[in-house]
Amino acid sequence: MAKSKFEYVKQFEQDDKLLSNCWIVVRIDGRAFHKFTDAYKFEKPNDERALRLMNHAAMAVLKDCPDVVIAYGQSDEYSFILRRDTDLYKRRSSKITSYITSLFTANYVHAWPQFLYTPLSRLPCFDGRCVCYPTDENVKDYLSWxxxxxHVNNLYNTCFWNLVKQGKSHTEATARLAHTNSESKKNELLFQEFKTNYNTLPEIFRRGSIILWKNSLLEIQAASAAAAATALPSQQRMKLTRQLTVIHESVIPDKFWREYPGIVPS
Amino acid sequence: MAKSKFEYVKQFEQDDKLLSNCWIVVRIDGRAFHKFTDAYKFEKPNDERALRLMNHAAMAVLKDCPDVVIAYGQSDEYSFILRRDTDLYKRRSSKITSYITSLFTANYVHAWPQFLYTPLSRLPCFDGRCVCYPTDENVKDYLSWxxxxxHVNNLYNTCFWNLVKQGKSHTEATARLAHTNSESKKNELLFQEFKTNYNTLPEIFRRGSIILWKNSLLEIQAASAAAAATALPSQQRMKLTRQLTVIHESVIPDKFWREYPGIVPS
Amino acid sequence: MAKSKFEYVKQFEQDDKLLSNCWIVVRIDGRAFHKFTDAYKFEKPNDERALRLMNHAAMAVLKDCPDVVIAYGQSDEYSFILRRDTDLYKRRSSKITSYITSLFTANYVHAWPQFLYTPLSRLPCFDGRCVCYPTDENVKDYLSWxxxxxHVNNLYNTCFWNLVKQGKSHTEATARLAHTNSESKKNELLFQEFKTNYNTLPEIFRRGSIILWKNSLLEIQAASAAAAATALPSQQRMKLTRQLTVIHESVIPDKFWREYPGIVPS
Amino acid sequence: MAKSKFEYVKQFEQDDKLLSNCWIVVRIDGRAFHKFTDAYKFEKPNDERALRLMNHAAMAVLKDCPDVVIAYGQSDEYSFILRRDTDLYKRRSSKITSYITSLFTANYVHAWPQFLYTPLSRLPCFDGRCVCYPTDENVKDYLSWxxxxxHVNNLYNTCFWNLVKQGKSHTEATARLAHTNSESKKNELLFQEFKTNYNTLPEIFRRGSIILWKNSLLEIQAASAAAAATALPSQQRMKLTRQLTVIHESVIPDKFWREYPGIVPS
Ligand SMILES: Nc1nc2c(ncn2[C@H]2C[C@H](O)[C@@H](COP(=O)(O)OP(=O)(O)OP(=O)(O)O)O2)c(=O)[nH]1
Ligand SMILES: Nc1nc2c(ncn2[C@H]2C[C@H](O)[C@@H](COP(=O)(O)OP(=O)(O)OP(=O)(O)O)O2)c(=O)[nH]1
Ligand SMILES: Nc1nc2c(ncn2[C@H]2C[C@H](O)[C@@H](COP(=O)(O)OP(=O)(O)OP(=O)(O)O)O2)c(=O)[nH]1
Ligand SMILES: Nc1nc2c(ncn2[C@H]2C[C@H](O)[C@@H](COP(=O)(O)OP(=O)(O)OP(=O)(O)O)O2)c(=O)[nH]1
Ligand SMILES: O=P(O)(O)OP(=O)(O)OP(=O)(O)O
Ligand SMILES: O=P(O)(O)OP(=O)(O)OP(=O)(O)O
Ligand SMILES: O=P(O)(O)OP(=O)(O)OP(=O)(O)O
Ligand SMILES: O=P(O)(O)OP(=O)(O)OP(=O)(O)O
Ligand SMILES: [Mg+2]
Ligand SMILES: [Mg+2]
Ligand SMILES: [Mg+2]
Ligand SMILES: [Mg+2]
Ligand SMILES: [Mg+2]
Ligand SMILES: [Mg+2]
Ligand SMILES: [Mg+2]
Ligand SMILES: [Mg+2]
Ligand SMILES: [Mg+2]
Ligand SMILES: [Mg+2]
Ligand SMILES: [Mg+2]
Ligand SMILES: [Mg+2]
Known part of the structure; x- marks a missing residue:
């Protein structure tokens, strides 16, 4: 169609193509969730319903965007890892970031009533960013980070809110924890004072959530007695499918990457 | 708290601060809305309810973000203009873009049932980008663009869908319009064949929507008869307030900028 | 010609086009000139021959690159201002920076023997960078900066080296100047102890050097007595030429920009 | 020292830090060398003295900048590869590019009289750029590219200038070569018409020049008869030194990288 004399402003857009052959990580994070979680009275320090809503929204991203090979979430944040060779939006940084942030937000808001029962009035929103990682080791270290x-936050927060529930003020709890800066001291505190073995707390709190496509062999359901009668050898009655799965394992040991090969090759 | 040996990956984040003293435009645009609008059977070429939902979501952005001085929307897109001197997110491009895109999306999804009655199943999402404009003239030209x-799209689409409603196939309608590449020929077509004076169609379709804060003098309601009796001079009974307003004027003539001074200074 | 299978690496180059319609400033600065100036025993604090060599190299840049409208130099640095609308190298930042830095370096090295008599052994080199300025005021403020x-450095260094020449150690001179942090106190020190009126020192030291194209009317030399006899009215015997000129005025007052209009419009 | 009110302009500088853990390639290329080489009547298609001057200037870069592990040059260009983990100038792109381009230029201009005998009047200059490569394979492919x-250019140019020297016009030579677009046809042409076996032409023309630090064991010279008399076992009389070396091997086969391990690990 006819071009207007104003078209020239288009050229002010600056190219933001991300470096080729790098892993692309998109991390989104809830905006001012200290207030948002207060307003909706999220359980402290972890609200399982809220975490499940985060996982639900993240799964929608993986379903929509096949180039996301794995995602990791905790607290009010989620990270999505795109294949090194993705050509999504020609690797334009703002397109990739805004699309994933928007898709996540849409699903979070839409599924809210399924997970948390207070109707939404002030709405949640998320910021997003893209980061490139040149090597497999770097991107695994990102997830480990x-x-x-x-883990560090959750251990601290578990101690903190136990102290507060015990009757301490926020200042007192903070002061008390200033003396337990080692991990073992915090574990001890929980065990001694609150009869809590940290390692038995739900994995979703201690490790966060990993979403990935898990391969599995499914037995093909015989569509009819007739079909069943054809009596295929058993391995032919199986098919390989992949299922979007949420797990709470540790990504730090190599073992994890051997268990789920093909995500980040070693 | 204790730093892990994985912290080093943080430094792979690259600075994306936008140039100081430039107008910042954030434009968001519906992702694959040709499909989305089909799936939800939006009226063609313009669905007024959908446009009002866009305006609603955009107003939420202006309410949340005081640095947005004016916004302009049409079709599945919205542009938000931030003051030259905004320090929002220290002018970090991906933060600004993702925050505005996410906020818009949250409001679009949440308010959907108020504007369009089909329940949402596939969810809408938006891409976003930031563009800098160095001069007042450039940013006005952006809005004019x-x-x-x-206007150009709407005139074309109005002709196209009239032809289709008349019984023409898409191919026939396209072919017919290939011969009317001037604006006046399209106006004539509408007038001759469809008895439609283009200039009388709703402004929201022809010009899109502008959202801005309009100053207005409100008379202070006397809280009581007693207060009223103090008999202030009339100008002291007024207060200046600003109201978020949607208008459909043309931004192209200078007149517009004289009428709304203080947005983009001349 | 035939493309090799290695061609793909070309696409790793990232676009670095500078924002349209901004002033572009390229500033180059001598690398480790504290050592270089020592090695060649430059006069302290200012070596006029060295400054004239800098000006010579900068003039070569202005001659080669018509889009540079003004340049400013002091110490081991030079700034080149390119017109807002320059399309030099399609505004690619690294191309513009490296070209100007290289051209300057070539001229500096080549003309060295004309200005400083010690033969070069360790060679000088310069770093360069590009900065964009959106408004006329910003770019004038850049030059003022x-x-x-x-001025600030030169006043300090003049005091410092006078103290040192008087017999003080570097530490003593530094200590002495710690008590004279106002400008007037430094002026006083120079006047009282060294009978020096700072304002009478050479302008090239106090203000640095500005290079610009100065318009001037030249009388056309009559090529022959015959031509002269044609007796043109006097204004027709003049022609407007522009001459590359080095001046040492202050760029801070508006007066400067009125005197040289057309460089940075007001 | 006192800050002026103009200091604010410093913040318009935009961060250009290159992605961590990537190979950094700086490529410089002669500006308009088609004219420059004409003006100085370089031999066609290759002027060995000019290539040796390029190598000389490149060696000065490797001597000055220990993070350059290998360099490759041909025609009017040179590429310098910096270690993945270099922290040179905090990886600031324009600093790295301009420094290397300037250093190269200074050495090229300064050493000119040692290699080419016409005195310089119009000066050579170079553009420069930085490119990041995430993997070892990518950076090797860069050098192969x-x-x-x-090779492709040199084979073509060798044919072209042989045809021209034979008496053909540029147009005729171009036309003739349009029919020999395979490599073997060009080899044949050289052999049949010019009795030239392409593979016997100087390697510096066919392969360009590689500069690297070559390890070698040097026998320690006995400083005196007395020292010699101490009769160290022979391996203790050797020391490992590294020598800057120019070679003309092919970097494409793996063999090269096995021969020079430790440059780009495999
Ligand atoms: N009560 C509760 N709070 C949570 C839960 N998950 C996250 N939060 C809160 C704790 C933190 O205040 C906040 C996340 O911290 P951030 O560093 O992301 O800060 P915030 O979102 O407030 O600001 P930001 O916009 O991200 O800079 O969200 C939860 O499950 N329960
Ligand atoms: N029926 C109907 N369609 C609309 C309305 N507003 C926008 N659309 C459709 C028309 C276009 O197909 C589409 C907007 O075009 P775009 O250029 O943004 O393309 P689209 O969103 O499909 O793809 P994209 O992801 O933006 O590249 O949305 C409306 O009010 N009614
Ligand atoms: N003696 C003498 N020294 C001068 C003259 N002009 C500049 N210099 C010296 C004084 C400073 O030590 C140095 C310029 O300071 P810079 O901040 O540019 O530092 P430098 O070049 O050493 O390091 P850099 O690579 O720029 O970070 O050059 C001069 O005319 N005479
Ligand atoms: N006669 C001769 N010419 C050479 C030699 N080495 C390079 N050249 C010339 C051939 C090409 O015209 C030119 C290099 O081509 P480029 O693609 O770099 O173009 P040029 O430098 O002219 O322009 P540029 O500023 O790089 O875009 O230099 C040589 O050894 N002998
Ligand atoms: O958001 P935080 O506090 O986890 O830390 P960050 O992401 O490094 O900070 P920012 O959001 O400002 O980039
Ligand atoms: O999205 P369009 O088609 O209006 O055009 P564009 O915004 O210039 O294209 P892109 O979204 O790819 O930047
Ligand atoms: O080079 P300086 O010290 O004048 O200061 P700078 O230019 O701000 O520092 P850098 O060269 O590191 O950008
Ligand atoms: O300079 P050329 O022609 O070898 O090719 P290029 O480097 O890809 O082009 P440019 O110098 O314009 O980046
Ligand atoms: Mg954050
Ligand atoms: Mg948050
Ligand atoms: Mg967070
Ligand atoms: Mg688009
Ligand atoms: Mg769209
Ligand atoms: Mg659109
Ligand atoms: Mg510096
Ligand atoms: Mg310096
Ligand atoms: Mg300096
Ligand atoms: Mg080039
Ligand atoms: Mg060249
Ligand atoms: Mg070249």
């Missing part, structure tokens, strides 16, 4: 962060 | 685009 | 920096 | 380009 987020999971280590989950 | 989007509004000229609205 | 560099000139104010020249 | 430049070397394959050298």
């Amino acid at each position: 987020r999971q280590a962060d989950c | 989007r509004q000229a685009d609205c | 560099r000139q104010a920096d020249c | 430049r070397q394959a380009d050298c």
